[in-house]
Amino acid sequence: MIWYPYQQMKTMPPPYSIVDAEGVYLYTRDRALIDSVSSWWSVIHGYKHPRLNAAIHRQTDQFAHVMLGGLTHAPAQQLAATLEEWLPGDLDHCFFSDSGSVAVEVALKMALQYYGNQGETQRTMVMALQHAYHGDTFKTMEVGNDEDYHFILTAYGKSPHVVHVPTTIPALEEAFAKYHRQLNCLIVEPLLQGAGGMRMYDLSFLKRARELCDHYGVLLIFDEVATGFGRTGHRFVADLVLPDILVLGKALTGGYLGHAVTVANHKVYQGFYDDDPSHALMHGPTFMGNALACSVALESIALFREEDYLSKIQRIEAITRREMAGFSHPSVKEVRILGGCVCIEVHDPALLQGYQQFAYQRGVFSRPFLQYLYAMVPYVIQEDQLVQVLDTMKAWFR
Template identity: 45%
Template sequence: MNKDNIQTNLLFDQQHIWHPYTSAINPLPCYQVVKAEGVYIHLASGEKLVDGVSSWWTAIHGYNHPELNKAVQEQTQDFSHVMFGGLTHQPAIDLCRTLIDITPSGLDRVFLADSGSVSVEVAMKMALQYWACQGNGNKHKFITPRNGYHGDTFAAMSVCDPVNGMHSLFTDSLNQQIFAPSPQTRFDKQWNEDDIASLEELIHNHHHELAALIIEPIVQNAGGMRIYHPEYLKRCRQLCDDYGLLLICDEIATGFGRTGKLFACEHADISPDIMCLGKALTGGYMTLAATLCSEDVAQGVCQGEPGVFMHGPTFMGNALACAVANASLKLIQQGDWQQQVAQIEQQLKNDLLPCKNLESVADVRVLGAIGVVETKSAVNVAEIQKEFVKQGVWIRPFGKLVYIMPPYIISQPQLKQLTSAIYKALKNNK
C-alpha cells in the first residue's frame, strides 16, 4: 500500500471513525493493520510489531492460528448463525459442556452473550431477579471494592470505581451501589487481617439490601492493574455465605490461564455463584461471552413471575463464535499454556524489575502473563506509542500504567523486545 493511500485512509479514519476512549476533537493517532500472524501485527507503513497486549488480552494463542482458522472455515460451510430462541446446535452444546467441566465446581448453567460487558449485565440481572423471585425484592444493590472495572454498559458502569472508572459524568443516571475500600495486601505479601474489616462492616450494615458482591478475582485490571492477596477473595466468599449474598466473579480478563491458574478463583480455591467470562474465550477471533451460574441461582431466577430469565441477545450462541471458542479451549486443554505462562512470568519478573530504579517509575508488579510498570505520573499515550512502534512493539498504556499481557506463544527474544522497549521508553521519560 503506497503512502498516499495510507494517509488518505488514516485521514478518513481520524475524521469519521470513533475509536475506544478517544476524543472526536483531538483523537489519538491510529496505525493501519494489513496482517497479523503469530505474535506480530504488520502495519500498512511496513512496521512489524510484537503485540504486547494480545489485542486487549484476547489473542492468547497469537494471530492467524491454523486450528482456529480451520474451525471458522468449517463452521461457515454449515452455517454461520441461527437464532438461539427455540434452536440449538452442536458448537454451542460442546462449548457449554466444556465450560461446565473446566470452571470451578457448582457452575452448571451457561448463558451465552455477545461481550464481556453484556455478561456482567446478565450476571447482575440474574442476581436481582433471583432475590425478587425469593420474595426479597429489597435486595437490589451491589457491593464491590473500589478500583474495579466491569465494563461500559450502564449496569456494569454502576459497579466500576466511581473515581477512576471513567464514568463520573453519568453518576446521576446510574444506580447507586456500595463501594468498599480496595484490597491492599499484595499477592506476594503476608496477609493483613485489617484488609477485610471495612468490607465486612459494610456487608454487616447493608446485607438486607445487597443482592451480590461483584469482584475481579485476584487482579483488578482496567481499574489499576492491582494484584491482591488470595485471602481477600476467600473472605469475600465467606462473607457472602454468612450474610446471604451471591458472589459474582468477573473473570473476563483473568480467565483462561492469564494469572497462572486456569481461572483466578483457583488462587483462593473458591467457587462463585455466578461467573462472567469473555475476552480470551474465542482466542481473540470473535466477540463472545458467557455467564455461568449455580443450579440454585438458575432455579431461583425462574421461580414465580415471570418464570423465565428475560434476556436474549440477537446473536446469542453464534455458531461461528462457539466453533472457534471450542477450538481455542481444545488448545487450552492440551496444557501447554501452563509452562508458557510460567516462563513468561519468570522472564517478566527478571526483565521488568530494573524499571524500579528509573526515576519515573513508582512500582512494578507481575503475576502470570501480566506485567505492570506503574509510573509516577500519567504517560503521554500518543508519544510513548510512537516510540514503541519505532522499537517494533505494540503496547497500549493507559493513565500511569504501562503494562503487557502478551500471547502465551511468545518466545523469550520476542518478550525481551517488549520489556526492553518499556525500559528504554520510560528511561527517556523524565
C-alpha cells in the same frame, strides 16, 4: 468514518493501520509489531492460528448463526457441555452473550432476580471494589468505580444501589456488617483489576469474601472477563475460590469473535427453575451462542488444554520477573507482575506521553493508559520476543 474508542477524536493521533497479523505480530505496511496488548487481552493464541481458522471455516460451511430463541445447535451445546465439565465446582449453567459487558449485565440481573424470585425484593444493592471496571454499558458503569472511564459517576452522582469497598479484609467485613440486608451480590475482578489500573491483590481477600457471602447469604460474582483463561497464572481464579456466578469473555474465543458467557451454579439456576413464568430470566442477546463464536471457543479451549498453557504462562511470569528484577527509576511508582501481566505504574500520566510511538519504532505495539504502562502478551510469545517487549518498556525510562 470510524468513531474510535476512548479517544478525543479532535486530537487523537492517527491509528496504525494493520494489513496482516500472524502469531504475536501485527503488520503495518512497513513494520512488524509485537502486540503486547493481545488486542485488549483476548488474543491468547496469537493471530491467524491455523486451528482456530479451520474451526471457523468448518462452521461457516454449515451456518454462521442461528438464534437460540426456540432453536439450538451443536456448537452452542458442545461449548456449554465443555464448560460444564471444565469449569470448577457446580458452575454448570451457561448463558451466552455477545460481549463481556453484556455478560456482566446478565450476572447482575441474575443476582437481583435470584432474590426477587424468593420475595426478597429489598436486596437491590451490589457490592463492588474500588477501582472496579466491569464494562461500558450503563449498569456495569454504575458498578464500576473509575471516573476516568465513566462520566456517569459524576453525571448521575453516586448510585444508592452500589457500595464500593477497598481490597482490605477489615473494610470488607465492615461493609458486609452494614449493608448485608440490602445486598444481592458482591462482584469482583478476582486477584487482578485490569482497566482500573492493573491492581493486584491477595487471595486471602477472596477467601474472606467467600466466607462473608456464605455467612450473610449474598451471591459472589467473579468477573473473569480479563483474568480468565490463565492471565493471573491460574486457569481461572474460580479454581481457587468458587464463585456463584462466573463471567468469561475476551479469550473465550481466543480473541477471534466477540462472545461471552455468564455461568451460574446450581443454587442460582434453581432460583429461576420454576412453574412460574415470571421467574424466568428475561434476557436474550440476538447473537448469543453464535455458531462461529462457539466453534472457535471450543477449539481455543482444546488448544489451551492440549498445549499446557499454564506452563507457558508460568514461563512468561518467570521471564518477566527475571527481566524486571532490579528495575527502578525515579518516575516509577511501582512494578507489578502477576502471571501474564506486567504493569509499570508511574507517578504522573504525562510521563508516558509519547511511549506508544517510542515502542512502535522498536517493533512493539503498546497502549498505555493513564499512569499505567503494561503488557499482557499472547501466551505463544517466544522468550526473545518477550524480552524485546520488556526491554522497550525499561528503555523508555533511560
